[in-house]
Amino acid sequence: MTRRTAWGTYTRITAALRQRITDGTYATGSCLPSEAALCAEFGVARTTVRRALSTLQDEALITVRPGVGRCVQDDAAQPRTRSEHIAANLRHQIETGRFQPGDPLPSEAQLSRRYGVSRSTARTALKALEAAGLVTCVHGKGRYVRQDVPR
Known part of the structure; x- marks a missing residue:
């Protein structure tokens, strides 16, 4: 079985998306592109994109809105814990x-x-x-x- 993406690819995707959130490319409250769109953009499998999105969610930068998608947190800059x-x-x-x-x-x-x-x-x-x-x-x-x- 061969690996299709380089080890740690999700960290590069996470960093790119984090940068887009912090520089305002994805404005507060706006939704990120779909998983399918991110897969196409980065040329990776859906599980790789999901792992990157999960990391951003763990960092409280994005939130999942059922029926809407993953959106930039309104209070992303404010630490809660x-x-x-x-x-x-x-x-x-x-x-x-x-x-x-x-x-x-x-x-x-x-x-x-x-x-x-x-x-x-x-x-x-x-x-x-x-x-x-x-x-x-x-x-x-x-x-x-x-x-x-x-x-």
Whole structure:
């Protein structure tokens, strides 16, 4: 059995759609193109597109409206949970250059002390940054800002 798409293709699709949401290509409240249209645009299988859309939904950037489709959240920029707040804060620090490519991020323990949350909450925030393609995890070492993060 051969793979039809490169490993991690969904992360590139997620990044492209995230960029379109943040730059206003897909305005707040507007619906994204259909799964079929996205499959055709990116030349991938439906499961790949669904995985990318699921990631955006997990990040609370889009919501599913039954009978309508997937739409950009009205309050997408507002973090709702403590882990989303931590992730948004770290994302801001990465985007503004406080954390440079290759820099280590604070550990789960450091984040849990700094924000007064459980390690599980801190871990969820760090995993959201990994899913967003901003951070890479080196097992046993920690999490680092990716070298290829756009500025």
